[in-house]
Amino acid sequence: MSRMAKLELDGKVYELPIVEGTEKELAIDISTLRSQTGYITLDDGYGNTGSCKSAVTFIDGDAGILRYRGIPIEEIAGKSSFVETAWLVIFGRLPTIEDRERFSQLLTDNSRLDESMLKQFAGFPPNGHPMAILSAMINTLSTHERQEANTEAQVEALAATLISKVRTIAAASYKASVGEPIVYPRYDLKYVENFLHMMFSVPYREYEPTPEVTRALNLFLALHADHEQNCSTSTVRMVASSQANMFASCAAGVCALWGPLHGGANVAVIEMLEFIKASGMPVKEYVAKVKDKQSNIKLMGFGHRVYRNFDPRSKILKKAADDMLASMKIEDPLLDLSVELAEAALTDDYFVERKLYPNVDFYSGIILRAMGIPLDMFTVMFAIGRMPGWIANWKEIHDDPKGRIYRPRQVYIGQTGEHWAPREER
Ligand code: ACO
Numbered sequence: 001m002s003r004m005a006k007l008e009l010d011g012k013v014y015e016l017p018i019v020e021g022t023e024k025e026l027a028i029d030i031s032t033l034r035s036q037t038g039y040i041t042l043d044d045g046y047g048n049t050g051s052c053k054s055a056v057t058f059i060d061g062d063a064g065i066l067r068y069r070g071i072p073i074e075e076i077a078g079k080s081s082f083v084e085t086a087w088l089v090i091f092g093r094l095p096t097i098e099d100r101e102r103f104s105q106l107l108t109d110n111s112r113l114d115e116s117m118l119k120q121f122a123g124f125p126p127n128g129h130p131m132a133i134l135s136a137m138i139n140t141l142s143t144h145e146r147q148e149a150n151t152e153a154q155v156e157a158l159a160a161t162l163i164s165k166v167r168t169i170a171a172a173s174y175k176a177s178v179g180e181p182i183v184y185p186r187y188d189l190k191y192v193e194n195f196l197h198m199m200f201s202v203p204y205r206e207y208e209p210t211p212e213v214t215r216a217l218n219l220f221l222a223l224h225a226d227h228e229q230n231c232s233t234s235t236v237r238m239v240a241s242s243q244a245n246m247f248a249s250c251a252a253g254v255c256a257l258w259g260p261l262h263g264g265a266n267v268a269v270i271e272m273l274e275f276i277k278a279s280g281m282p283v284k285e286y287v288a289k290v291k292d293k294q295s296n297i298k299l300m301g302f303g304h305r306v307y308r309n310f311d312p313r314s315k316i317l318k319k320a321a322d323d324m325l326a327s328m329k330i331e332d333p334l335l336d337l338s339v340e341l342a343e344a345a346l347t348d349d350y351f352v353e354r355k356l357y358p359n360v361d362f363y364s365g366i367i368l369r370a371m372g373i374p375l376d377m378f379t380v381m382f383a384i385g386r387m388p389g390w391i392a393n394w395k396e397i398h399d400d401p402k403g404r405i406y407r408p409r410q411v412y413i414g415q416t417g418e419h420w421a422p423r424e425e426r
Contacts (some may be wrong), residue, residue, distance in 0.1 A: 009037055023058050040409045047305070051234060051406070056089060056392045057226045061306035066313065068226055069093070077316045082221035083107065083191050086388035089225050090159055090395060091152070104190070106160035111185035111194060113168050114144050121176035130380045133173040134166070135254040141165055142247035149246060149398060158246050159391045166387055167191070170380045171198030177376075192217045195384075200372065213371050216324045220367055223313045223360065224382055226389025228306070232256035232263065236390040240397040241406040253390045254383050260300075263382040265361040266368070267375055269301035273334040273365075276341070283340045291350045299345055301362030308355035317363040325370055335366050 003018040005028045014036050017029045027050045034040050043049045058067045066073040068085065069092050076085055080094075087095040087103050095103065117140055124133050141162070149155045172182045175198075183198045192214050200207035209217075227233070235256035239249040257263035276286050290299045304311055325332060342358055345351045368378050397403055 007033075007037075009039065012037075019053075021053075023060070034409075040411070042411055045305075046234075051229055052237065052396075054229070054393065054396055055092065056389065056396065057228045059228050059306050061304070062308050064307060064309035064312050066227070066311075073223065073312050074316065076222060077219055078215075080222060081191070082218045082225070082385070085222040085225050086159075086163055089388040090392045091156075092392075103156065103160060106157060107164040107191055108185075108187055110157075110161040110164040111168055111187075113165060113172065117141070117144070117169075118172065118182055121172055121182065124173070124176065126177055126179070128177070129258075130170070130173045130177065130377055131254060131258040131383070134169060134380055134383060135251045135258075137169045137173070138162070138166065138247055138251040138254060141169075142245055142251075145247065147245035147247065155246075155395060155398075159388075162247060162250060162391065163384075163387050164191075166384055167195045168198060170377070170384055171195060173380075174199055174374065174377055192221070196371075210328065212324050212327045216320050216367050217371065219316070219320050220364060220381065221385040223316060224364075224385030226386070226392060230262065230305075231259070232386065233389060233393050237393050237397055238406045240394045241403065246391060246394050246398075249394045250387065250390045253386070257383055257386065258379060263379045263386075265300055265359070266365045266378045266382060269338075269361050270334065270365040270369065270375055270378070272300045273337050273341070277333060277337055283337070283344050286341070287344050287348060291348075299341070299351075299356070301359055301365075302345060302351065303354075303356040304359045307357065307359065310357045311359045313360040314358045314362055317360060317367060318358075321363050321366045321370070324367060328370065330370050332366065332370065334369070338362065338366060 003020075004015040005018055007014045007016060014033075016033065019027045019029050021027070030041055041049070056069065058070070059065065068076060068089050071088070071094075076088075080088065083104060084095060084100060087099060091099075117137065120137070120140065121133075124136075145158070145161055147158065149158055168185055175182045180202060183201050185194050186197055189197055193209055196209045196213065196217070197207055200209075229237075232253040236249045236253040239252040240246075244252075260268045275281075276283065287299070289295045290297055321335065324330075325335060342362065345356070345358075351357075364382075365378060368381055369375075373381060
């Protein structure tokens with residue numbers, strides 16, 4: 001017998017079931033509230049609304065915990081490659097050697113884009129935003145691939161196609177934007193090395209990534225693989241709930257990720273650090289500006305809707321950034337500035353009281369910069385990393401026989417009692 005919550009409303013008492021997750025988080029199931037009471041709930045920004053039950057990722061924001069399929073992110077980071085992490089996130093278990101080999105082969109076999117798609121890159125303006133191109137090209141991809149997802153093998157093939165081709169699209173859009181010839185994938189390279197090859201090789205010079213760069217990029221992508229019901233993942237689920245296909249749903253996720261309050265924050269962090277450096281503004285003065293609500297600026301890369309503690313990914317990435325820069329003997333003044341800024345904020349009452357800590361974007365930009373990834377490609381890198389999470393969430397909706405289309409309600413606050421009037425009387 002499940003526990004019940006009691007709600008007293010207009011003199012009547014209603015009972016609503018309490019749902020308990022496997023990590024003991026508690027929710028009141030209000031799915032019968034409207035039919036029982038005539039009321040709906042209102043929760044701007046969904047801060048208190050569980051939109052679904054999901055078995056992909058667990059976050060405890062107060063304790064700074066992140067787990068993919070029950071495994072702590074600290075255990076995955078550095079041990080599992082991005083490809084292994086992707087399979088874990090999508091299929092819910094660590095891949096066996098056979099699973100790994102099959103999935104890797106699928107990724108390799110599907111890395112090339114159809115020639116007609118390559119021609120499309122010429123149609124975008126040279127300064128067209130890579131996130132717009134990515135979303136458009138993922139939709140284009142859905143016109144090339146049959147979206148059959150009736151068996152696990154078909155879902156795996158579709159997932160591999162999307163994860164593989166997204167990387168090719170990203171590199172091709174970069175090449176088109178800098179006026180260099182598009183580089184074809186190589187069949188002898190692994191996922192991350194192949195991406196770096198397509199990004200940085202030119203016909204007269206082959207790019208050879210260092211092991212540090214390969215390791216750091218694998219880590220960056222694995223740390224971004226999923227993050228529960230954030231803005232873009234909720235968007236993917238919303239689109240998926242209409243039974244839209246995997247590629248169309250993930251293209252919508254790219255658009256949601258683009259904004260500066262979500263995936264675009266990694267760009268905003270570097271722009272902020274560059275501004276502070278160029279203006280010569282003391283860090284304390286910048287922090288004071290951020291605290292002033294009239295200024296309407298935020299400390300980018302700080303704060304998180306769910307984490308009221310250190311984002312565990314930011315701790316891992318900070319160490320990776322330090323190691324990578326040291327091993328590559330890169331001195332980046334922006335890294336020093338980021339350390340100074342983090343120290344100033346972490347000891348400031350404003351940030352302490354509000355429990356605002358560095359999030360994943362605070363350090364990821366430093367890593368991507370050191371690899372030579374251009375600033376306007378940062379959010380694209382995030383999108384490549386997040387693809388497994390979007391696919392896993394799409395799959396949950398797709399596999400749910402009781403699934404219903406997502407359709408929130410609203411409280412209408414517009415005009416009432418208005419009437420149409422002829423043009424001459426308005
Ligand atoms: N700088 C200054 N003040 C902040 C910041 C910040 N980065 N973040 C939150 N605050 C303040 C808010 O103004 C608010 O102050 P108040 O209580 O005096 O009104 C208080 O802290 C609480 O913040 P919330 O409004 O509850 O934050 P919310 O959960 O709505 O937003 C968000 C979270 C969007 C991440 C916010 O912290 C932010 O804008 N951060 C900067 C952008 C960023 O780094 N985004 C990346 C997020 S991670 C990701 O998507 C991968």
